[in-house]
Amino acid sequence: MADIEIEIDGNVVNAKAGEMLIAVTDREGISVPRFCYHKKLSIAANCRMCLVDVEGAPKPQPACSTPIADGMKIHTQNEKAKASQKAVMEFLLINHPLDCPICDQGGECELQDVAMDYGSDVSRFTEGKRIVADSDIGALIQTDMTRCIHCTRCVRFGAEVAGIMEMGGTGRGEDMKIEPFLEEGIQSELSGNMIDVCPVGALTSKPFRYELRSWQMNAVSNIARHDLVGSSIYTQTYKGKVKRIVAKDNESVNETWISDRDRFSYEGLSHENRLLAPQIKVEGKWQEVEWNVALDFALRGLANNVFNARQADQLGALASNTATLEEFHLLQKILREVGSENIDHRLNIKDLNNAISLESNIKLAGLEGVDHALVIGSNLRLEQPMISHRLRKANLSGASVDVINAMAFDFNYRLNSENIIPPHQTAATLAGVLKSVLQSAQAEIPEYLSDIEVSDVATQLANKLSDSDNSVIVLGEHVINNPQASSIANLINEIAQQTNSTTLNLSASGNSTAANLSCFVPGKGGLDVNAMLAADLKAYILLDVYPQYDFHNSVQAVESLSNDDTFVISLNSFKDDAVAQYSNVLLPIASFYETSGSHVNVEGKVQSFSAAVNAPSDAKPAWKVLKVLADLLELPGFHYADSTQVTTEVMHQSHKQHVHDESIDVKVKRGINIIWQKSPYAVDVLSRHAASLQATKIGQINSASMNKATAKKLEVTQDDKYLGVPVVVSESVANNCVFVNSNHSTGGQS
């Protein structure tokens, strides 16, 4: 596109030929009112609010859909433009209720704002106003469709971004009604963005309803920590409480969208289960105590069980994947300073000798530009919504996507192929792909591939990767406990190198990239989590661990931690019965948005945030608790004034290269394989306590899916429970596989 000159309101402006006028005025800071236009959605040109006067055009032209041409002279403020804008404003207001005082959008309403500039204070409309009946569209979005101005942003958002057209405009003319078709309401995992795009009070946040006016709140820039993306958000607070979360533009991370999980999890912050005071267990009874008493008690426990006997290797530290980079760092530093390498965050891995090691070497924004993707073991949409969105964009611009999964999932775009393969054949299938790639390249076939038969599927998958210029292989969460997990990762690495593909490792969750960055893994001579539990260590420091959700085998974990002679110091943000059972000291810590720290996303981007609110009652940010603990232990090097000094220290520490087993085992294993996964809204303690999220359909996913043949082998039917989870018999699951999506604790099964 050529650079051209146009004239706007008498000023010469440079722009690209064919750009829409509104993009130019926005860039130049020239205010043109609009309602239907949204930079991330297709152009609708239906509100007509952005009409401007273009010299030579007989009628006023909408800035949103007028491509500019060299020499064009535009007037955004002259009499003709103003007359059109005022006319449209009058039409928009005739049927819009003047209920601003009771409307949740009041104060942040685009209609209200524009009406201040273009509206008239007296209405000439004396007929009855339109009233629209509302429908209940679910737990997250409140509708007030009488206020709808039919801009169709929500409709376009659904069709274009969420990828499922849920809202639509039914009826016609004045009776057109924006509504969903199905009574079950809105199902999308990105639905809350409709609230952000709605220019008026037609779609507002249901949990936030009637709470506050926007101007009463402080908006604090923050990072959502529920997934591997770390979306930018604003936490809006009032009197020390997070009241609402909205998306913040961050083009390279989350563009302008956030997932519902990021938007609504804050509700959990005020849940009654919050741990509010330090407690110590004396003779089996819990007592609330002052911080100094609790810390003193903790120190004595450590002294008795570990230090007095000079048995530092009897101390272990475990953390959940939601901790901040700084928290991971401080806890591992304490352990290493006292002489223990027993450090781990990979609580959900069955066999850490078989752990996945695969780098991510593509940027999130880069995902949009791939021409092919092979996704292995992931229900991307619900697990990593914003990454799924990027890949969908790539798909819509022509990229093909192949999938290898143990079960068919809803992808909101058309897949090139969906291969439903039992988990114990995943490695063999990928081995086939690798062999096919090598054969096509006439490269040497390594010994371990000699017995592999290359199936048609493998050939097709291989060809697609070889033929693409910019392909990515995405490894998902379902593979973490595959008996050949490490081989699968190594095969992917090989295939990627051979086909010049990038890789994206989505097998971990939350802030696990930060855990790895801060070396929150066992060092030389240290034990991994499973080894620690098997060794019945004498003392632990646990950081926001909830055993029934976090451990691969929670029964064994709780049993081991509950040993009479094991002293457990637990830092938790929420109360938990199992934690209470095995712990000796409970230290209440801040949850999301109550502490400063950093999230490291899957592309390695470190995003720091400050606390939006204080932790409730006596709870303290974990980094401060850990620092004080270190001070009390008289450890050197913990003189931090704030968390950013910790961040700087982590970023300057040399990162130990993790050595991993590169061996590849491609034999097909027999038996039934269980993939156990937390439901999308049960991934972390905060989401689990967010009532509205839990009330959604996604929040209620709780099923052990298997096909008929597998059900027969396991002797269960549709009405039974398997491992405590309701059985769903479906042929969409691969044979000899049970796919469990559980929204409650695992009960130690897997």
Place this chain on the structure above:
Amino acid sequence: MNEVCFKNLDQKDPWSLKTYEANGGYSVWRKILKGELTPEQIIDELKTSGLRGRGGAGFPTGLKWSFMPRNADMQKYVVCNSDEGEPGTCKDRDILRYNPHSVIEGMAIGGFVMNATKGYNYIRGEFMEPFYRFEDALKEAYAAGLLGENLDGSSVSFDLYAHLGAGAYICGEETALLESLEGKKGQPRFKPPFPANIGLFGMPTTINNTESFASVPDILANGGQWFADIGVENSGGCKLFSVTGHVNEPANFEVPMGLPFKDLLEMAGGIREGRTLKAVIPGGSSTPVLTAEAAMAMTMDYDGIEKAGSMLGAGSVIIMDDSTCMVETLTRLAHFYYDESCGQCTPCREGTGWLYRVLKRIMDGNGKADDIDLLMGVQDKIMGNTICALGDAAAMPVESFLRCFREEFEYYIEHGKSMVKG
């Protein structure tokens, strides 16, 4: 009279292939299949003929066809707009019923000129008799090897399908028609992009009215000049006028452009006994109403009608005698646009309802002195501010009725009853 689209009207089975061919039908198409006509020649003839779009907008057909990127390497479409629904218009229905092959041949020629190998005829959903006639004609044409692939061994292919609407006036707007043809609500698209670049299914598309297509074969058979000579300057050829309302013999007449209105009125049997002409809407309900005086001085061509203060539109001449209450008539028209507004863009969605409600209130005897100013203000705010022409179509009758017959509205507001009907 009845020289082109209606020339076989009085013959036996006028709709049959046999009758059509007996009148020289498909001779142009066969010439094309033999390679004896080039797209350029056809466009030149059409430009010479002065044929302008018969659907209402009056855009020169030859020029329109020349806009298509005929060499673009993608599927291109020709679409016929048989979604006739402008109140007062019923000419395309008769073309489809009595001369469907002229539409088929016209579309096929268009397909050849624009290198579009597929065509759709969008017929309004209520036109079942015309639809069946058209479908039968398609069968005949396919059977005779006039439609299909590599016709007569040539490289020319043309497949044609009939599509049915489902009841929405707005689908007569060409981009709404395309949306509808894609199985969506008939909501007009904003332009640019124009259908010639991004049309049906995202491909280059040209849409013409039924009568325009039906006129093409005869124009090419007899030469563009022949057609131009039938009409007057700037309005080539003959045109179908639907004369309805308060006349003795309402009917469709295919007459030369430039015919004096009074002659047309006479052809329709004149005004009913004992009545006098009061008003005329010359081009369908969307065009401004004219007083009897203005109408009687008018000639029936684009410029003639414009000079009189209205538009030729689709050639739908609605005659009103002195028994007509103009308040009632405008209210009915306002209701029509209110009912048919697609709801997409603000001024039309909100404004048409407002106009209707104010008029209805006047009819109910609750008019207010400033209602006329209000109506004028509202129509003026719709005018020119909408995506498609329906907004203007709703505004123009209001403006013209109030301008030409203001006293009737003032009377109704003041007395709460009709000046004409009491």
Place this chain on the structure above:
Amino acid sequence: MISTKAKKQIDAWVAKYPEGRQSSAVMEALKIVQAENDNSLTSDSIQAVADYLDMPGIAAAEVATFYENYNHKPVGKYTIRFCHNISCMLNGADDLIAHLEKKIGVKTGDVTPDGLVNVKKVECLGACVGAPMFQIGDQYYENLTADKIDEIVDGLK
């Protein structure tokens, strides 16, 4: 929800459009399914059409509620679609509609108790030279008079 016969009819329409553009047939598919189900549509039948044509339910619902020719509540076996637009109005449509309402004993919008007939006022049907007129099923009836209406209505079984 959709009979085999109806599916065949829908398939014939689908065949008119390019591959992947089967939703172009939605308007006819809805009519076909409506005709099979007492001349009206329900959310279920709309969803069934959407599923059959592999399009979102709401997209089919948009179409079903945008166009006039779909019914969303029970109608009579015969719907008399009476034009009341300008040319018909000028030729006495309003009086004739009143006559028809009296004749069948129910107002516009209501169905006769025997479920046979209902009247719907519609906008221009494009037969203005035959005004006043109405439509029943596929058939247009033009140049109507009170007597002619009586005769037509009496013939409905």
